[in-house]
Amino acid sequence: MNCIITVLGKDKIGIIGKVCTLLSDKNVNILNISETIIKDYLNMIMIVDISKSTENFRELAESLSQAGKEIDVEIRIQLESIFDCMHRI
Amino acid sequence: MISTSEILETNSMIQNANLDVRTITMGISLLDCADSDIDKFNEKIYNKITTKAKDLVKVGNDLEFELGVPIVNKRISVTPIAIAAAGCNTDDYVSIARTLDKAAKAVGVNFLGGFSALVHKGCTPSDNKLINSIPQALAQTDIVCSSVNVGTTRNGIDMDVVKRMGQIIKKTSESSVMGCAKLVVFCNAVEDNPFMAGAFHGVGEKDCVINVGVSGPGVVKKALEQVRGADFETLCETIKKTAFKITRVGQLVAQEASRRLDVPFGIIDLSLAPTPAVGDSIAEIFQEMGLQEAGAPGTTAALAMLNDNVKKGGVMASSYVGGLSGAFIPVSEDNGMIEAARMGALTLEKLEAMTCVCSVGLDMIAIPGNTTAATISGIIADEAAIGMINSKTTAVRLIPVPEKNVGDFVEFGGLLGYAPIMPVNRFKCDDFINRGGRIPAPIHSFKN
Numbered sequence: 001m002n003c004i005i006t007v008l009g010k011d012k013i014g015i016i017g018k019v020c021t022l023l024s025d026k027n028v029n030i031l032n033i034s035e036t037i038i039k040d041y042l043n044m045i046m047i048v049d050i051s052k053s054t055e056n057f058r059e060l061a062e063s064l065s066q067a068g069k070e071i072d073v074e075i076r077i078q079l080e081s082i083f084d085c086m087h088r089i
Numbered sequence: 090m091i092s093t094s095e096i097l098e099t100n101s102m103i104q105n106a107n108l109d110v111r112t113i114t115m116g117i118s119l120l121d122c123a124d125s126d127i128d129k130f131n132e133k134i135y136n137k138i139t140t141k142a143k144d145l146v147k148v149g150n151d152l153e154f155e156l157g158v159p160i161v162n163k164r165i166s167v168t169p170i171a172i173a174a175a176g177c178n179t180d181d182y183v184s185i186a187r188t189l190d191k192a193a194k195a196v197g198v199n200f201l202g203g204f205s206a207l208v209h210k211g212c213t214p215s216d217n218k219l220i221n222s223i224p225q226a227l228a229q230t231d232i233v234c235s236s237v238n239v240g241t242t243r244n245g246i247d248m249d250v251v252k253r254m255g256q257i258i259k260k261t262s263e264s265s266v267m268g269c270a271k272l273v274v275f276c277n278a279v280e281d282n283p284f285m286a287g288a289f290h291g292v293g294e295k296d297c298v299i300n301v302g303v304s305g306p307g308v309v310k311k312a313l314e315q316v317r318g319a320d321f322e323t324l325c326e327t328i329k330k331t332a333f334k335i336t337r338v339g340q341l342v343a344q345e346a347s348r349r350l351d352v353p354f355g356i357i358d359l360s361l362a363p364t365p366a367v368g369d370s371i372a373e374i375f376q377e378m379g380l381q382e383a384g385a386p387g388t389t390a391a392l393a394m395l396n397d398n399v400k401k402g403g404v405m406a407s408s409y410v411g412g413l414s415g416a417f418i419p420v421s422e423d424n425g426m427i428e429a430a431r432m433g434a435l436t437l438e439k440l441e442a443m444t445c446v447c448s449v450g451l452d453m454i455a456i457p458g459n460t461t462a463a464t465i466s467g468i469i470a471d472e473a474a475i476g477m478i479n480s481k482t483t484a485v486r487l488i489p490v491p492e493k494n495v496g497d498f499v500e501f502g503g504l505l506g507y508a509p510i511m512p513v514n515r516f517k518c519d520d521f522i523n524r525g526g527r528i529p530a531p532i533h534s535f536k537n
Contacts, residue, residue: 004091004096006096006100031090032090034093036093043097045093045096045097047090047091057154057155058151058154061154076157078155078156078157079155079156080091081156081341081345082099082156082157082158082338082341083091083095083096083099084091085337085338085340085341086095086099086334086337086338087091087095087098087099087334088091
């Protein structure tokens with residue numbers, strides 16, 4: 001099951017590392033990463049596959065949100081289906 | 090693979106333009122609960138509702154969490170009680186309303202609709218009991234909604250019921266002003282409407298279905314900001330594309346909710362449903378289109394265009410479309426409408442004209458407490474006539490506020506918002522309303 005992770009916040013060293021380490025720990029496969037930095041603000045979007053994750057969606061969302069708080073960025077995870085349904089026929 | 094810009098567009102709609110799914114409404118048939126003993130009937134309907142809908146709120150909350158889009162309300166609609174309870178040996182149906190309220194609260198939904206009667210060609214004894222019970226039923230419950238269908242294009246308008254509904258609305262307001270916010274009078278009521286106060290589960294429906302009402306006036310307004318000054322072709326194309334995207338989210342939520350609850354998917358209601366929040370308003374769309382305020386000349390044309398293009402865009406986005414489908418114009422629930430009514434730009438007469446081309450009708454309009462029952466019936470008759478002749482659903486949800494007059498405000502709270510008391514035409518219609526009988530079905534040819 002594919003999900004979209006969005007990371008928003010002031011850019012600093014180690015954000016991608018922190019998120020990727022967490023995802024690796026939870027056995028989540030990263031399919032794609034893109035990031036843009038506008039005026040010091042990072043906007044990172046990851047497409048991930050959580051089908052082999054050691055945590056269910058809700059637990060993973062909480063782990064990511066908690067990790068985000070520790071480095072002062074906002075991390076959200078959503079099912080890919082909402083983007084697919086809106087932009088693909 | 091989904092692109093970054095598409096992800097950002099969707100999330101911007103949710104975070105900056107109030108994109109939400111207004112409601113997941115579970116329709117539940119109560120026909121198999123019939124019993125001559127009112128206590129047994131109440132027990133059966135309580136058990137059926139709390140069994141069928143036990144996971145509705147949890148599934149709604151899970152979907153909201155996983156998709157990241159707010160699902161504002163979870164609701165239930167039931168078989169019109171005047172039909173389901175027709176076999177009960179009892180004089181009034183207030184205890185049924187209390188049972189519905191208790192069941193709805195037990196499963197945690199926001200509203201339950203279906204304390205209803207379909208009386209477009211006359212009343213059965215059960216319809217009479219239900220209509221007479223409305224004022225107390227709405228005063229003694231918190232989240233039960235009531236509706237009465239007084240006319241159809243096929244059958245005409247039952248003016249005896251129209252007269253009674255004027256009196257019932259007055260009586261309801263005297264027991265509880267909030268009661269009137271939960272009571273709607275229809276012409277051409279639909280059987281699969283997920284929106285309140287008029288939701289009920291029609292007798293042609295399955296035992297249990299999931300209907301979803303989408304929303305998103307703010308998303309349309311934001312999209313129109315990008316085409317400021319463009320011609321009507323561009324305007325309409327923008328509305329269609331936006332409505333398509335909004336509706337696709339509704340379709341996804343409906344299909345997922347249906348799968349997780351193991352209940353068949355009924356319909357998507359393609360609606361633009363405003364809330365009192367700034368940036369979630371139909372009136373603000375009119376302003377973006379170029380009208381100074383809602384109610385200015387051009388408003389009916391703007392609404393007609395908006396409504397039509399929401400449907401055109403939405404229809405392809407969903408496998409089954411139904412309900413009321415269109416733009417709602419509830420005065421108290423729309424920040425821009427409230428403001429337009431307050432400054433006199435929007436009058437009851439202009440709203441009536443707008444209802445010829447919008448989704449429903451005269452909705453959530455506060456009027457002076459000294460408005461007579463006959464005048465309210467006259468307004469209902471006018472609105473029902475628009476629906477009957479034009480083969481569309483129309484409705485009246487008027488709130489006569491005791492001891493308040495033009496210039497005062499009334500507060501309902503939450504999604505129901507607040508409203509200025511609007512002036513009502515002071516000339517009388519009593520002799521017209523007192524005639525009694527039915528207005529016959531209209532001719533379906535010579536459409537001029």
